Amino acid sequence: LFTAVEMAPRDPILGLNEQFAADTNPNKVNLGVGVYYDDNGKLPLLECVKKAEGAMMAAPSARGYLPIDGIAAYDAAVKSLVFGADSEPVQSGRVATVQGLGGTGGLKIGADFLKKLSPGAKVLISDPSWENHRALFTQAGFTVETHPYYDAAKRGVNFEGMLAALKAAPAGTIVVLHACCHNPTGYDITPAQWDQVIAAVKEARLTPFLDMAYQGFGNGIQEDGAVIGKFVAAGLTFFVSTSFSKSFSLYGERVGALSVLCENKDEAARVLSQLKIMIRTNYSNPPIHGGAVVAAVLNNPELRALWEKELAEMRVRIKAMRQKLVDGLKAAGVTQDMSFITTQIGMFSYSGLSKEQMVRLRNEFGVYGTDTGRMCVAALNSKNIEHVCQSIAKVI
Numbered sequence: 244l245f246t247a248v249e250m251a252p253r254d255p256i257l258g259l260n261e262q263f264a265a266d267t268n269p270n271k272v273n274l275g276v277g278v279y280y281d282d283n284g285k286l287p288l289l290e291c292v293k294k295a296e297g298a299m300m301a302a303p304s305a306r307g308y309l310p311i312d313g314i315a316a317y318d319a320a321v322k323s324l325v326f327g328a329d330s331e332p333v334q335s336g337r338v339a340t341v342q343g344l345g346g347t348g349g350l351k352i353g354a355d356f357l358k359k360l361s362p363g364a365k366v367l368i369s370d371p372s373w374e375n376h377r378a379l380f381t382q383a384g385f386t387v388e389t390h391p392y393y394d395a396a397k398r399g400v401n402f403e404g405m406l407a408a409l410k411a412a413p414a415g416t417i418v419v420l421h422a423c424c425h426n427p428t429g430y431d432i433t434p435a436q437w438d439q440v441i442a443a444v445k446e447a448r449l450t451p452f453l454d455m456a457y458q459g460f461g462n463g464i465q466e467d468g469a470v471i472g473k474f475v476a477a478g479l480t481f482f483v484s485t486s487f488s489k490s491f492s493l494y495g496e497r498v499g500a501l502s503v504l505c506e507n508k509d510e511a512a513r514v515l516s517q518l519k520i521m522i523r524t525n526y527s528n529p530p531i532h533g534g535a536v537v538a539a540v541l542n543n544p545e546l547r548a549l550w551e552k553e554l555a556e557m558r559v560r561i562k563a564m565r566q567k568l569v570d571g572l573k574a575a576g577v578t579q580d581m582s583f584i585t586t587q588i589g590m591f592s593y594s595g596l597s598k599e600q601m602v603r604l605r606n607e608f609g610v611y612g613t614d615t616g617r618m619c620v621a622a623l624n625s626k627n628i629e630h631v632c633q634s635i636a637k638v639i
């Protein structure tokens with residue numbers, strides 16, 4: 244049965260973790276995967292999470308099956324976070340939200356549902372996009388194509404190219420959009436450009452699927468989520484996947500969600516019933532712990548305020564590291580202008596380094612980024628920055 248099975252290639256992002264773990268270089272730095280580490284190079288356990296877990300431990304409960312769509316208080320908290328508690332979509336009950344296994348899980352539930360709904364539709368992702376977007380939608384049975392996004396010469400977004408591609412896409416095309424903190428480039432489009440994208444999506448009758456994995460890592464929770472309000476105001480129905488991996492530093496708990504904004508409450512109930520089939524036939528129902536922690540934090544004003552403060556600290560530290568990286572590269576002798584690093588936003592910097600340079604960085608200096616030149620600036624700290632800058636200077 245297995246004799247013809249070929250060895251699959253290593254995952255372009257998570258596969259690097261395996262190589263990193265096996266590397267004996269004492270100066271190794273993992274800028275591969277999108278994970279935030281504090282200034283001591285430690286994965287933070289947020290205080291708000293600790294407090295919520297403390298309360299849970301003090302009153303331990305038995306673990307029955309969750310409903311298929313997850314913890315009701317969690318789903319309600321996600322809806323409020325994504326759309327606004329007082330927003331018309333939430334008030335009118337036309338959002339279907341299910342707990343998902345991380346942001347990836349939310350995307351996959353949506354992709355499987357869309358495949359049933361529009362089996363012939365194509366999926367458009369940005370060029371480049373998160374590596375798993377293509378893989379995930381392909382695995383769900385779709386043909387995945389790209390629209391222009393990154394403009395290497397300009398060090399920014401080829402917005403005209405993007406807009407033209409959206410306008411030319413056949414009706415019903417599923418377009419995956421990064422709500423904020425574009426992964427991997429770190430370049431977001433402006434609010435005015437979003438207005439044009441939304442008008443194009445509406446005019447061409449595309450199906451928007453917003454991936455919001457980094458809310459709070461750009462300019463703030465409200466600011467990063469503002470694009471959702473723009474889609475609502477345009478009268479569109481759409482998909483949004485949410486991830487709390489980064490914003491709660493709960494990577495291993497796999498806590499995320501999928502929300503689908505429908506025309507009305509009745510439609511939302513029918514959509515929810517279909518999403519539950521996707522979940523039931525894949526993993527039956529979600530695990531409790533991560534969702535319970537996030538719900539406890541988001542639904543408690545004191546813990547919520549603490550979370551917002553801790554998230555802001557992560558965001559501010561990342562921005563400071565961007566500046567340190569620019570200054571450090573200059574001090575290490577890099578003559579080209581690297582100031583673009585501070586105009587990028589979120590966890591990543593698309594460095595513009597070639598695959599050969601990234602491989603050299605890894606093999607000779609123990610500095611790990613993806614082959615595409617993406618580096619996770621959220622893993623830089625005051626101790627490793629010098630080594631990273633010296634190493635980059637040597638390969639440039």
Ligand code: LMR
Nearest residue numbers: 256257275276277373426
């Ligand atoms: C990343 O892009 O590094 C993160 O979203 C982690 C992942 O699952 O790929």
